[in-house]
Amino acid sequence: MHHLESPPLLPSSHNQFHFQNSSVLLSFLQAMVVVANPVDQISLVRSPKPGAYFSGFPVINLGEPGSAAAIVKACQEFGFFKVINHGIPTDLMANLEKEAVKYFSLPQVEKERSGPPNPFGYGNKRIGPNGDVGWVEYLLFAITSKPVSYTSLAFLREPSSSSFRSALNEYISAVRNLASELLELMAEGLKIEPRNAFSKLVMDEKSDEIFRLNHYPPCPLLQGLSCSLTGFGEHTDPQVISVLRSNDTQGLQIALRDGSWVSVPSDQESFFINVGDSLQVMTNGRFKSVKHRVLANRLKSRVSMIYFGGVPQTETIAPLAQLMGEGEQSLYREFTWEEYKKAAYKSRLADNRLGQFEK
């Protein structure tokens, strides 16, 4: 397997990431509170100690037998795992990363042509419609038909986007298949028949799949301080499954069951899988949707790409009957994905979105 090249740092002149008053910023940083930016309030959190990475999370080797049981254990304990030996060529990841870096290096006005996100499009610092902010710019779009098309974002249909489009097509087809394989292994590990009980909902013609490219510019102002700027605030993903890949810049953290935050070492050749809220419900709470966040790096750009696999809008999200023990009751009232999404878009990032659906 050849090694991927690190992307160049994006030229900072192309990014509108600057604080308007850096002396105000620094005094607030030292007080470990919140960045006093007239427009945005990006939270600061204590930086992980250098080299303090959590090594206890599960690594699933798809090339080895026994991965179904290991995946189930990972989803129960962490709602999160790393996948190696997945068979997806590193070229697919590198090509898309190259296209993403090219896009995020465009002049700001060019990027803004695809924004603001509504909910799809180019976004800068503002995440979602309810006041959440982070040290991030992104491109968010719906995958609207199979194999892959992007009617939700006009610029991707322009002739000049053809290399971007083909990198996206190849990458998304591959990670969609990976998501399907993982969902089948989950069913196998849980001893659910048929094997495609979960995967068929996400792989349906009408499934609600979205894709996100995130760019976290470096934040050198924080050099020497013991806190980090929040790139993407804590949240759980509302969908069934999220398949994340990033370049070799650290930043992702997950919350353990005791509420503590641990840093995940980056690995640009592997995928990181999040259990989403919908899968927590479909397993009646056996699997946990993982709380996670991203901290911006002081020196390096982080570029991540995330496939979110959801079910069709009209599909009911409920525990699978095959899984329920005798007399076992659903922990949740019945709802459709459409209802859940509506509620999610009324919530803030850190809200416990499933709370209002618990019985």
Ligand SMILES: C=C1C[C@]23C[C@@]1(O)CC[C@H]2[C@@]12CC[C@H](O)[C@@](C)(C(=O)O1)[C@H]2[C@@H]3C(=O)O
């Ligand atoms: C604050 C928000 C952003 C978000 C929609 C929401 O109102 C709450 C859920 C957020 C989230 C988290 C996971 C994904 O990145 C995302 C695309 C999703 O489906 O739910 C985002 C939403 C977003 O950025 O629009």
Ligand SMILES: O=C(O)CCC(=O)C(=O)O
């Ligand atoms: O960019 C990342 O590494 C994770 C971002 C994330 O959690 C999200 O977009 O939902």
Ligand SMILES: [Fe+2]
């Ligand atoms: Fe997420």
